Amino acid sequence: MARPRSAAADCAILDATRAALVELGWSKLTMGDVAARAGVAKTTLYRRWTGKSALVVDAVAVLFDELELPDRGSLHADVEGVVLSFAALLARPETSTSLMAVVAESTRDAALRDRLRCAVVDRQKRLVLDGRARAQARGELPPDSDPASAARQTDLVFDLIAGAVVHRALVSGEPVDEAWAAGFATLLVAGLGAAHPPAPPPQPRTPPEPC
Amino acid sequence: MARPRSAAADCAILDATRAALVELGWSKLTMGDVAARAGVAKTTLYRRWTGKSALVVDAVAVLFDELELPDRGSLHADVEGVVLSFAALLARPETSTSLMAVVAESTRDAALRDRLRCAVVDRQKRLVLDGRARAQARGELPPDSDPASAARQTDLVFDLIAGAVVHRALVSGEPVDEAWAAGFATLLVAGLGAAHPPAPPPQPRTPPEPC
Amino acid sequence: MARPRSAAADCAILDATRAALVELGWSKLTMGDVAARAGVAKTTLYRRWTGKSALVVDAVAVLFDELELPDRGSLHADVEGVVLSFAALLARPETSTSLMAVVAESTRDAALRDRLRCAVVDRQKRLVLDGRARAQARGELPPDSDPASAARQTDLVFDLIAGAVVHRALVSGEPVDEAWAAGFATLLVAGLGAAHPPAPPPQPRTPPEPC
């Protein structure tokens, strides 16, 4: 009935947020500064987001959608690929600073946790699902026995890949380069192959998973 | 020649910091509040730490030293054990919030990054070193071929374990329970075993991932 | 276009400042305390005044405007009257402490000096101007010969009266009572009369002091 919200403003605000994150990082980013950069009043920000954290989640989430998983011919190569492209994403100053900060904030804020989960986490599981399906099609992984265990496996692999890359890059502070990616992929693929022995597991050796 | 710094104050401050973290969480923790709880002037805090982040790193670091790796008889059981005890540590409100927050901050602050690394990260690599040595003694893992690759392997495993647990617990927000720990351990042990086939590698080492 | 500054706040702040001066005196008066009394944020104080001194000048200046000079029938009586009412004003705890303090501060702060001069000093010269005009109308003082010398005379008398009262009350710390006021008025009136001999100056003007 009355004036609708400006869509252009939303876009300008998210752009401004990303720009501010690059320049200032999470902790020095201020709502007032974002508003000024976007040519918008602070009121307009608060009309649309509950605070800094929610704003940043939305601003950063779209960057994660740029991740893709082109078919590199083998599970090993696909893992290497996703590791390197995820690492490249984390190397951008917008993401590294704010991802950890928002996660930290989300431990005390359920609404933020949900927003983060559905805007970032769940949306990227597609990469693992794609990779798994492709590997199964190639015969590198056995077909899903039942949906529940397939979901468990997906989640495990997702946490493994994402967690390892994040930890290597941001906590340990070491580079995620080709060598590391190769070593990681080797370990992961071997682990998956052994846990789900491809066709006939030669020797069961410490049968780790439900045969 | 002058009055030395009170060691009791240091202790009271770190205790107060942990208590405040439990009650308030990282983002509502205040230097003034910590000082008040510790019965100490704000100045004293700033005389010893450059800010909230540095203080929290020191306060939390000791908690990580409580982690131990008792011999559970097998590499698989040792991995399960360390995963669960690390998860238990992360479940404590002092650690989860602040670890992520400090990591976030450290992306923009080199001094903090160093402090974090040497106070937390490097100190816990001992767990991986112990576990590896023990597994090698048991014959579950081959002896180190050369020191450099041993260090690479240690780092990789460390990032894998710590990263996966942190990501599962804090980012995905799913419980790290026995079932998950078992699945994770299975995958990891299998991966390690395949990458470094136990005693006499039946297949050539290099192509660990199946064809 | 934006929200205008609250006029009520200004008033509340100045009232609070005076109240705080009475209770605490200049040196224990705190910006934070004034803000709290006025029910206002500290920021609001600093948005309008540059500091404690400027605030106090404005808070105290209005008190000086209460001074009046009723016609008491003679120059001598008028002087006595203004001396006593000025002394009464200085006896109030708001004024004495803060007047001196602000003067002290103003020796190093040109902006404050100006503010003080136009808010307090210049505004009270009206008393001397009124008294002089009235005395001239009564024939107690000769009419102004030229404007410049009239201004000089006004300034001299102003400094004389104000200075003597302030010095007696605050520096010497002796009471400014009727007796002292009478003695002072006698001296001043005599001095003015002799310096400007009433009608026909019998002796040449310049040598007022004997030989």
Place this chain on the structure above:
Amino acid sequence: MARPRSAAADCAILDATRAALVELGWSKLTMGDVAARAGVAKTTLYRRWTGKSALVVDAVAVLFDELELPDRGSLHADVEGVVLSFAALLARPETSTSLMAVVAESTRDAALRDRLRCAVVDRQKRLVLDGRARAQARGELPPDSDPASAARQTDLVFDLIAGAVVHRALVSGEPVDEAWAAGFATLLVAGLGAAHPPAPPPQPRTPPEPC
């Protein structure tokens, strides 16, 4: 019985205080800074003075002792002389800043008031006493009728001179130059002469006060 206090320290401290007053003014002068300038520990300052005000009083008091009243041949000239030399003293940055500040402080602090009175105020009344005695010797003023009224007269003149000069210089902020000094002296001498007519007042000329 034990080690006595260093006399050199006292001197260094007072010098440092004056130097700091010149550079920083009263309000930015700090005890720590004075101690540092004097090459002395803060403790030493507090062992000898109760605080900034007391210290400054002592540091400045000696400057007032430099005032002298050479015989200039007439009461008028003597008044002019003392006005100008007092103004010169007040023009020094050490004195102007701190005199007013200490007076302000003393309105709330009895001990300081006493210290100020005996260290500065009372000690300078000698100038008025000398001037009066000299003028009486010259016959410009009548001899004292009784000691009480002599004291009253002395105090009145003291407050008049000191007050007027201070007010002119620090409150009004106008220069105390020869012209002003001459005008002031003329008025004062005339007032004194009329109030106490020299010997036999030839013509009562606007009988100002009851002989």
Place this chain on the structure above:
DNA sequence: TTATAATCGAGACGGTACGTCGGGTCTTATT
């Protein structure tokens, strides 16, 4: 000559206020 005890420098300490900054809400006029 040697205790002995006050004094000294240095500077850490518990406080209090500072002046600034950012968060989030509100008022106003404009679109």
Place this chain on the structure above:
DNA sequence: AATAAGACCCGACGTACCGTCTCGATTATAA
């Protein structure tokens, strides 16, 4: 309605001084 502008309340920030306190190192007297 929704907006830009910006005043407002709140609370934390990190700093500066305060005046007190502990230190170990000097001294000048009194033993």
